[in-house]
Structures are given as C-alpha cells and as structure tokens.
Amino acid sequence: MSIEVKNLVKLYGEQKAVNQISFKINKGEIVGFLGPNGAGKSTTMKMITGYLQPTSGDAVVCDVNVNDNPISTKQKIGYLPESNALYYDMYVREYLEFIAEIHKVAGGKLKVENVIQQVGLTTEAHKKIGQLSKGYKQRVGLAAALIHDPEVLILDEPTSGLDPNQIIEIREVIKKLGQNKTVLFSSHILQEVEAMCDRVIIINKGTIVADERISVLQQRNEGSTVHVTFKEALEAEWLQRLPAAVSVSKIDTNTWELESKDEESLRKQILSMAVENNFNIVSLQSGSKSLEDVFRSLTA
Secondary structure: OOEEEEEEEEEEOOEEEEEEEEEEEOOOOEEEEEOOOOOOHHHHHHHHHOOOOOOEEEEEEOOEEOOOOHHHHHHHEEEEOOOOOOOOOOEHHHHHHHHHHHOOOOOHHHHHHHHHHHOOOHHHOOOEHHHOOHHHHHHHHHHHHHOOOOOEEEEEOOOOOOOHHHHHHHHHHHHHHOOOOEEEEEOOOHHHHHHHOOEEEEEEOOEEEEEEEHHHHHHHHHOEEEEEEEOOOOOHHHHHOOOOOOEEEEOOOOEEEEEEOOHHHHHHHHHHHHHHOOOOEEEEEEEOOOHHHHHHHHHO
C-alpha cells in the first residue's frame, strides 16, 4: 500500500478542517482529490507529506508512518504544494541541482537534465526562476518534486497557471509517471481529472463524501440521462407525462434531455409514446453526467 490514511483529524481551534477521513491508494494508481475551496484538500495533503501534524489519526506512506519517521517518508514523496515556493534569484538548473543535492541524488547534474527535459523546461532552463511565467514556474516545482525519483507524488493543483497546450503536456507526464508511481493530485479543472484518473476522492467540509471509480460514481449519483431527438417539434408535456422521467430539459427545437432513476424503463416509455402517437424518433441515446455534475451534486 503506497498511501494509507487512517481516521485523520485536523482541528484549528474548534473548527474541524479534516474530520476522521480514511482511504488507501495502491502503487500505479492516479487518484484525483477533489473538493470545494476550504474542504480540507490541501490540509490533508500537507499531513500526508509531513508538513503539517494531524490532531489525531495516522498517515502511512510506503508502510512507514509519517509521524514516526518524517524524514524517511519525505524521501519517498515528491510534493508540489499549492503555493509553489521557489527561489526566484536562482537559475533553473542551479535550483534543481540544489534540490538534488539536498536529496543526495547520485549523478545530480545528469538527473537535472533528464527532469528538465521530462517536464518541458529545456527552452527556459538558462533563465532565473523569477523571469519565468507562472506556468513555467509550476514546471520548475514539478521538476523539483521529481528530482529524487520518489515512489509517491502528491501534487496540489499541478496544472495551475498553465495554458491549454501546457496542460496537455503535463497531463501526459503525470499519466506516464502513474504507470509505476502512486499519484494523488488535486485540481479544480475537472475535465483534467476525468482525462487522467479512473478514481476520485471527493471531500466536502472535511469529510469524504465519495471514493469511487469515476464511472461507478457517475452511475450511482446521476441516475441516468437520455437524449432523444424527434422529427417533430413536441411540447414538453408529452415527455413530462412519462412515469420514469424525473426531469425534462429542452436542448434545441427537436432534442430533449430526460433524467431518470431507471434508464431502461424511460427508453421503453419514450418508444411506446412515439409509436402510439406516430412521432418519429431521429435518435435515442444514453447520456452521462460529467464529473462536474456529480461533484456539484455531492458538494452543493
């Protein structure tokens, strides 16, 4: 087990920032850690990495308890914090060589060149960090997290400040790393989470409200949606009469989205209604809610 969190609690005075949360992440998993602002994501990540002491509970990384052996666990973790603290007066290579030296990385200079290429910093490596755009500063932080080849990556908003092309590049880097490392990352860009993860953990008000594969989570929380297009322009009342239809939304003149707890029954009812009234169905498709829809339903 690469990451195991057991009954983790963090109190600030009387406020519970994190409230009795538990989860496990295996090697080779890329898991999205989601939640609204103030939900406890960054606090949890800081406790897993040993940068913040929990009020109670345990965080275990690669079978080592973080509280008991903070130095040992830091050697196994690559951490990119939300507030990416860098030395702006240092050159990119100089900074990464400094981080490699702290971690006592063998062949430091070669490792620095490899990680610079890996995160796409080659064209900017000769500059001072303070001269870089926010996106490239984020890449420097990611390179620093990777320099010692950690078993576990904790990435807090790794694509923050990146343009769309850079996001795609970093996404591919993270997906490749996830083949033989454990990756826990947070993001407010839910499309990125869908593109990179099979599994998500959603936290709200300090409590885990979901821990599932994305496909299972969507099915469990959405009920089902059906998109139907008729040749005719129907009134909403025709569809609102269907017993299995929970809600009916008009997409355009001839196309409707219907939500139901029983997709199969809804589809049969649409077909029966069309046959009985000589309506012509152009298309009838199952729809699925996005991760954003599921996220809103669990955290609103």
